[in-house]
Amino acid sequence: MWIWPTKNTPAIIRNNMISVSGGNDAAPSVHIGHRRAVCWWEPIYSPALEIDKAPYDWNATRDAGPANRFISGSSLNSQISPGDTYTVKGKTFKNCDFQGMFSPTPLVMFDECNFINCDFAYSKWQDAHFRKCNFSDSSLSLTAFSGCDFRECKWHNIGISSRIDLNKTYISNPDDLINASVSSRNPKDKTIKHRLNQWFRLKGTRAHFLRTVMISHQSVGDERTYYNTVKLHELRRSTERMSQDIFEIYTEPPLNKITSVLKLALHIINYAIMRAFGWLNGWGESAGRPCIALGACFLLFGSIYSYFPSLKFTGHPFQKSFDITFLVGFTNQGEAVGSDLATIQNVHVLISIAIYSVFFATVISKLSRAR
Template sequence: MIGCGAGRRGGDAPFLSGGSGCIDGRMFRMRRSSETSRHAGATRSSGLTTRHIGNRRHACWWEPIHDPGFVLDPVPYDWDLDRNAGPYRRFVPASALKERITPGDTLEIRDAAFRECDFQGVFEGDPIIMFERCRFVRCDLAYSTWRRCHFKDCTFEHCSISLAAFEGCELRGCSWTNIGLSSRTELLRTFISNPGELIAASTSGRDPDRPTLEHRMHQWFRLKGTRAHFLRTVMLSHATTGDEHTYYETVRLHELQRSSARVAQDAYDLVFGSGRKRASAVPAMLLHAFNHGIMRCLGSLNAWGESAGRPLVALLACWGAFGLAYSRAWFANPVAAPWQKSFDITLLVGYGNQVVAKDPALTMVQDAHVLVAIVIYSVFFATVISKLSRTR
């Protein structure tokens, strides 16, 4: 459906699910020779000259759109959604959509289904293009730029957004299944309401000519690395766009994915690396795993920078837990005022007066108490300073 306030259109295009025999995958490396090869020639539709570029469906085995036998309709789609429910196996150029845009009016496209289509060109709203409840199945968005386009409650299944660019766009409430993305997916002032679901849906295919464990592990750790790179792009975009909660959720996803990607690469080097790389993989994996645990614990302490109240609650819990330990545990020198002791140490006040040289067990508990309090204070002050000084 296209237009403003229009009803649902009927469709004459058949829906074929899973008929292309695609191998789920995603882009990691740019093969310039295949990515920039031009085919399909110049075609003419509605008086507009358009040209399809690339050969990704045939060459990019790591993408979910991969299908060596795929044949694209040579006639570019004219964006006439009045006569059917959506195109099937069509080249969808941005040039034809421009004719349907009235400056100053929002172009609304509702309940349309795009099946195995290639989107190319600059899709630019004036002021915006709204896709609502649309479905994209096995579509390739490479070589497309989307400006001021909003996707609301749309479904993306087995699609690729590698080599696509989004500027001033919003993707709210969209669902994702088997998505191909790459480190060259560009986001500028673009908001994604559920980046975690998008990352979880990202996949990587495997070369059918390389059915080896080494190749599978290589694709596995490269997938994690690309996820981390893409999340950094999302995080930078969310720093100036969208709400605070989604921004800090993206920070969490990025930090955990980055450390997880390092552990995955260490695991690959440990199994398939050369002599020196294999020897260094073990300590590197331990350090990166330790870093992953530290980031998870400290990130949870302040909701990854979102909450300054959580550390204060943690200080209260620290006071209560160690106060209970001082009052209930058996020490060589019984603690006369356990709750006051816990209060003083938690606030880092007069710790030197609490030292008991002849009771190593009590000294060890007090040292642990001080260490926990220092960590909580560090997170608290860092969170407050960051929130006060960070420019949104």
């Protein structure tokens, strides 16, 4: 439920919404918030900028697009007749604050539009489609999207937060959005500690936001984008942990630094493992890759047993490789403990077991549940 503040009832942000005591459900008739003046970590931070507080009238034929305007959801909704698709094509929104409920029936389409230094906080979007739009120096923090699409959009210097709500919303290039996300530093704090703090908190925000995107992509979009989002989330979660360890190494007392160094080493190992196994099965998308990897393992070790005389192997090299790779006759391939051949065989069987583990886990995951 959305409750909008009045002059005498200050806004409280809860669960991506504005709530006040004693209010009624309504779209905001006046501009709310002072984010541009106080949120120094956001790309829209511009204390000197003055916004025209009169709601924009959505007269798309008057100019190339609004600038320095307050854009209310109720103003857009009033322009659209039920059953119509409202298309905004090639317009530039500069220094605009979007607020309120943008829920026209059935949908609004922004086609090849530019959003420059725009703040979407305190807005909720229903069935809005953004196609080939450019978002630059803008913030999506404290925004809710339901049934929306962002297809082939370009992103540059984007503010995000863990308070973005995505429900059945599709983003075709989440990796570009994450790479474009930023967190600025307080101009009054020049310390290295503050810089590190902002750095590792941005890593955490990215991981949290990607989890939200991943959950949203479970029910919308294509398989490839979903598994790409899984990859991004897992890797960003690992880098978040490593960045926090680095921050603690710099800021914690000596004894805690030792613990942080150990945690960093473990998280680096975890990152490497996730990278390797994620690549092996396409982050859950492909059961064919592990099969190809098994075939490559068979050929590689068969060649090693054939062409390295120092191993002193006189049997059938590819039969040995087959027995070990497919785990059908490993016990028949015993060698003297400590020999070079025994060491190679042990490495061979470990690699085979790892590939099998990924293969079976991928197949079972695909057969036992929907995406």
